[in-house]
Amino acid sequence: MKQLQSFVYVSTAFSNCDRKHIEEKFYDPVFSDEETVTLLQHSQRNEQALLLPHILNRKPNTYIFTKSIAEDLVRESSAHLPVVVVRPSIVMPTLTEPFPYYTNDKNSVLSAGAGSGAGLLRVFPCSKDNIPDMICGDMTANCILAVSWSTAVSSESPQIYNFVGYESPSLVRDMLKINICKSRESKESFEGALWLPHITLVENTYILFFLYYLLHLLPGLFFSFGERYLNRKPMIMKIYRKIFFLSKTLHYFLFNNWSFTNDNTKSLLFK
Numbered sequence: 472m473k474q475l476q477s478f479v480y481v482s483t484a485f486s487n488c489d490r491k492h493i494e495e496k497f498y499d500p501v502f503s504d505e506e507t508v509t510l511l512q513h514s515q516r517n518e519q520a521l522l523l524p525h526i527l528n529r530k531p532n533t534y535i536f537t538k539s540i541a542e543d544l545v546r547e548s549s550a551h552l553p554v555v556v557v558r559p560s561i562v563m564p565t566l567t568e569p570f571p572y573y574t575n576d577k578n579s580v581l582s583a584g585a586g587s588g589a590g591l592l593r594v595f596p597c598s599k600d601n602i603p604d605m606i607c608g609d610m611t612a613n614c615i616l617a618v619s620w621s622t623a624v625s626s627e628s629p630q631i632y633n634f635v636g637y638e639s640p641s642l643v644r645d646m647l648k649i650n651i652c653k654s655r656e657s658k659e660s661f662e663g664a665l666w667l668p669h670i671t672l673v674e675n676t677y678i679l680f681f682l683y684y685l686l687h688l689l690p691g692l693f694f695s696f697g698e699r700y701l702n703r704k705p706m707i708m709k710i711y712r713k714i715f716f717l718s719k720t721l722h723y724f725l726f727n728n729w730s731f732t733n734d735n736t737k738s739l740l741f742k
Contacts, residue, residue: 475553482542483538483558500539503543553626555618594673596674635731643725
């Protein structure tokens with residue numbers, strides 16, 4: 472590929488989240504791509520299920536596991552290709568472009584905000600001092616374009632860019648509190664709410680499951696019977712099922728905080 476001037480791989484800032492401080496450099500994966508493929512080819516599904524916790528090591532899920540492997544593949548190609556890695560953290564709605572608050576993501580942390588504003592999400596697992604690292608979607612796109620340009624015009628450009636917002640911290644509990652207050656103030660949102668918006672953040676697993684059954688499952692079953700009585704398509708229990716799996720997916724990230732090095736990303740501002 473003689474005309475290739477830059478190749479940008481978009482990873483995630485949490486690809487090495489088994490470390491508390493993440494620098495702008497490559498890290499060795501748990502297994503290389505060849506080792507992973509060999510392991511999968513020579514094992515049955517039931518064996519893979521048993522080995523999965525040992526394979527992941529300290530990685531929270533297969534998404535993070537495969538992201539670290541993909542970064543290692545990019546590193547191997549860096550000797551003969553102009554490759555670079557951008558690691559954005561949690562991508563939120565846009566700041567200005569194409570217009571403020573634009574997003575089409577329905578399966579991330581935004582779902583928690585929407586659920587709490589509608590009065591459906593009543594209890595959520597989260598550390599009280601959890602600080603989610605978030606950046607705007609349009610700023611992420613701008614960073615990717617800037618990195619691509621920098622790589623094309625300079626062969627000395629860095630290979631890793633952590634695009635993060637940890638220097639402007641905000642607690643999850645404060646975010647949800649503001650979201651609920653705004654939902655109550657908005658006439659449109661309040662009229663569409665199923666219950667009065669309120670949420671309880673829980674750290675203890677046993678209390679979490681107790682409150683989940685009390686505030687989610689039992690009311691969900693009640694509303695589900697109402698939907699059947701009115702001959703409406705059952706939706707409430709599906710929503711609560713999605714909320715439950717969302718909380719399981721985010722659990723690791725809601726009880727941990729990270730710090731990052733982002734000097735390479737900051738340097739783009741002066742080019």
